[in-house]
Amino acid sequence: MKIILKYMKMKWTSSFRKTIVAIWALIGFVGCTDFVEADPPQNIMISETVFEDASTVESAMADMYVSMRENGMISGNYGFTTRLAIYSDELDYYGFNTRLLEFYQNQVLSPNAEVLSWWSEAYAVVYSANAIVEGLEESTDLEEDERNRFLGQALFVRGFIHSLLVSVFGDVPYITSTDYAPNNQVSRMPEVLVYDRIISDLERAEELMGMSTIENEERTVPDSFAAKALLARLYLYTEQWELASTEATELIEAFSLEDELGMVFLKGSPETIWQLHHGEFPGNTQEASQLIIPSIPGQSFALTNGLMSAFEDGDGRRSEWVDSIMNAEETITLYFPHKYKAQFDVTESLEHSIQFRLAEQYLIRSESRTHLGDLVGARKDLNVIRNRAGLQDIMADSESGLLEAILTERRVELFTEQGHRWFDLKRTDRATLVLGMLKPYWEDSDTLLPIPEMELEANPNLLPQNQGY
Structure with missing residues (x-):
């Protein structure tokens, strides 16, 4: 029934979408960045002078970072965190x-507009990153330190955005140039190869940025x-x-x-x-x-009962990172994430939007050590995070018990941060087990989102299409 409903909704809108395809493509090329030429051919830079000076780069x-923050998959307004x-x-x-x-x-x-926006915004950012990579690779005017820093950042962004795309769509194109002609006819790449390309870009980015001496306080x-x-x-x-344990260890040693x-x-x-920023x-x-609820009624989102029940008694994250509100009659209480606090009438913003933080790395190393048979080391990492939250050490002494404890800890540590919970359910093959009991329309194929229909019509x-759509 679900597939039939999807087909019916797609069919009656097809002529309208064909009209929009050309407009959307034009907006995408014009809106990538103000340093990419808007008129055909779109793969030519306006001026090589952009890459003669570090300030213009x-x-x-x-x-590019503003575009990532304001729109698409990591935007606080439209991205993974809420969706x-x-x-x-x-x-x-x-x-x-x-x-x-x-x-x-x-x-x-x-035809979901949110899904289309994620896809379109992502590839617009990839286009911008590729334009910067191409310009820097041709530039001979920048200092080597500056060139390495910018080139590493652009490669990182390209890998990062593709990692978001593959995580929700599965097989996707991996775009590495600004040549619009072949890009308009590109095919999807198997997921395993996409990850190989991402890792290759990130390894090169890490090496290049590691050579930079620029402060990033x-x-x-x-x-x-x-x-x-x-990585x-x-x-x-x-x-x-x-490899996961090695990378996490280097970060654990560098941060606190x-x-x-x-x-x-x-x-x-x-x-x-x-x-x-x-x-x-x-x-x-x-x-x-x-995420902060101003009033009842008036709320858009609230924490589920399942998540609230996952916190142990005495967990400081429950008191510090969760807040609640009651309706006027005091008959309804809703809980909401309070990791980021609303700040009004301030002269200086106190928070930025965090993409990576050290606690995740402890949990990555804990899980990796468990699979490698180092249960003592895995428990130690897990307990570092638990102890900070005011909880006692966990004493799980089996691989299965420890993995279960790590997933629970990830749930209460990383809740409403960039979709971690969803990706944990998906990668551990628990999505159907958990969500099949909660979501009446859940299907196994829902572990991937559909490729936007407009994109399929523009490029067969x-x-x-992904299974089930």
Whole structure:
């Protein structure tokens, strides 16, 4: 029945979407960045002088980070944090937006505008990164230190964005140039090869950025540590346990945990590896504005009962990272994430949007050590995170028991952060086991989202559609 409903909805909108394809493509090329030529051919840079001076390249890079922060998969407004939280079992959704209801009810259709936005915004950022890579590789005017830093950042962004795409769509194209003609006819690459390309880009990015001597005190631009953090995550996802443990260890040795739970998400936290700057003006992060409940009624999202019950008694994360609100009659209480705190009437924003932090690396190493048979080391890493939350050591002494404890710890440590819970359910093959009991429309094929229908119509080489759509 679900597949039939999807087909019916796709069919009646096809003529309308064909009209939009050309417009969307034009907007995409014009909107990539202001340093990429808008008129055909779009793969030619306006001027080589952009890459003669570090300040102009810096501006180009900043434009790319703004695009990532404001739109697409890691945006606090439109990204994984809220959408994958309602798709899984972290957040309930109380609104009436049909696109979000499709996520909440696990009935996402291929014309879904949120899915199309994720795909389009991602490849726009990839286009920008490729333009920078190409320009830097031809440049002979920058100092070697500057060139390495910028080239490493652009390669990191290219790998990072593709890692987001493959995580929700499966097989996707891996785009490494700005040549629009072949890009318009590109085919999807098997997921395993996509991960190989991502890791290759990240390894080169880590090496290049590791040569840079530029200070990065606020952690608002990616550096070699950000590349290590993403590599550790991807090695975990691809079950390369030794490599995941090695990368995580290097980060654990280079950073320190923030002792005070209430200060973990402040912009000066010592455990932040990479974060996106909040924006030009003081104010809230997008995460705070989306997740904090102002009133009942009026809420969009609230933490699920399942997540709330996952916290152990005495867990400081429950008191520091969760808040609640009651309706006027005091008959309804809703809980919401309070990792990012709303800041009004401030002269300086106190938080940025964190993408990688050290606690994840302890959990990555704990899980990797478990699979490698080092249960003592795995427990030690897990207990570092538990002890900070005010909890006693866990004494699990079997591989299965420890893995179960690690997944539970990831759930309460990383909740409503960039879709971690969803990806954990997916990579451990637990999505159907857990969500099949909670979501009445759940199907096994829902572990992947559909390729946007407009993209399939514009480029049939992207076929076949993901199963179930």
